Amino acid sequence: MSVKFPVGKKFALCLTHDIDVLYTNQSALQLLRTGIKNAITFNIKGVMKSITKALHKTIEPDYHIHNILNAGKKYNAKSSFYFLSLTQGEQDFNYDPKEIKEVFELIENNDGEIGLHGGHMAYNNPAKIESEKTLLEYAANKKVNGYRNHYLKFQTPATWEFLNDAGFIYDTTFGYADNAGFRNGMCHPFQPYSLTRNGFLDIFELPLVIMDVTLWRYMKLSQAQQYALCTALIDTVADCNGVLTLLWHNTQMCGYEGELYGRILEYANAKNAWMTSAIEIVEHWKANKYHEAVNEIVLQLNSE
Ligand SMILES: [Zn+2]
Structure with missing residues (x-):
């Protein structure tokens, strides 16, 4: 399967940010x-x-969101931002999506994407997914297409089915919190196959490859090792003309961590990466029908 990216880019670096905290x-x-x-x-x-x-x-009402946008600006990069859509009293509630209009505007004015960061109770509860989506769409005054669950909580295949039925275009939860790499062995977006429904779901999965805190909190790598692992994963994905989904929290955008984010973008740019939001990558995938080619390969492998 041959994958091509816009303007002669070799692979894609999908820039994503979970907004757990806006108010310190x-x-x-x-x-x-x-x-x-x-x-x-x-x-x-x-x-x-x-x-x-x-x-x-x-x-700081925007809590380093400016830093993320500025880091991407020199590469014309776009980012996806996933917002919690919780109400006061719920676990990890930090902000009311109805009260952060200026944050949504800042992102929109910089061609960023606003997606849902499902809460602790959402991943296995279709009604909760629906209510969080409705609240965020009301607050941001736009349709929300992308999803990642808080703490990467996920139930295979139920979460995909719930998100599919709620009308999400894609999910990007599927990765390991304790290890960077390829959870399903793939670095290309794919449509999950549902055994209960006997077919591919409409939703796309963009597997998560690197989460910032995985590098130091879980893997406990030295600073040199963190950079070496990130560049090695970028090299691998570039060789496969694949998509590397990077999760960098807004809370990790100052000091050494913020610098590392900038160095990753710099390295990926030198390797000819298309750095953009998740929704742009999915739209590109669909427009070129790459998912159909992947689905055929999956069906062939299963029939052998
Ligand atoms: Zn989170």
Whole structure:
């Protein structure tokens, strides 16, 4: 199977970002300490600032989303952003999608994609998937096509079937949290086959290859090893004219981690990568009917 990418690019680097956190929570103790310090030094302005922060909890409303967009700009790269769509009181609730209009606008103005980051309870619950999708579509005022579940929670094949029925065009949850690499041995998008429905689902899977925190939190690699593994995986995918899906959280966009993200993009660009959002890759796949070629190979392998 021969895959071609737009404007003579050799492979694709799919840039994706799970937005777990938009508001940094300074602990009450921290705020109290700063407040007392300011009070002792008669810094009235400082005291007022501490009170305001405590009341609004807003420190950086876009929390490094600018950094992601800026890192991609010099390569004309586009990104997909997956937002939690939770309500107050739910596990890991951090922001109300109805209150972050300016974040959605920032992404839209930079040709980014807005997708759903399904919560802890969504992956095995079709009604929850539906309600989270409805809330996000209402808040962002647009149709949501892409999905990744929080903590990469996934149930094969049920999650695919639920997402398919909810009208998602693609999912990109399918990867290992504890190891970078190819969970299903493939670096090309594919349509999952449903044994219960006796056919391929309409939904596409873009397998997840590298998640940022996998490199240090799970695999505990040194900084040199992290970069070496990322470039080796890029080389492999480039050789196969494949798609490498990268998950970089907005919370990992400053300091060393932010620099590593920039170095990965720089390396991929030098290897002639098409760096773009997940939805653009799926649209390209569909337009060229590459999925049909993959499906034929799968059917052939199964009949042998
Ligand atoms: Zn998450």
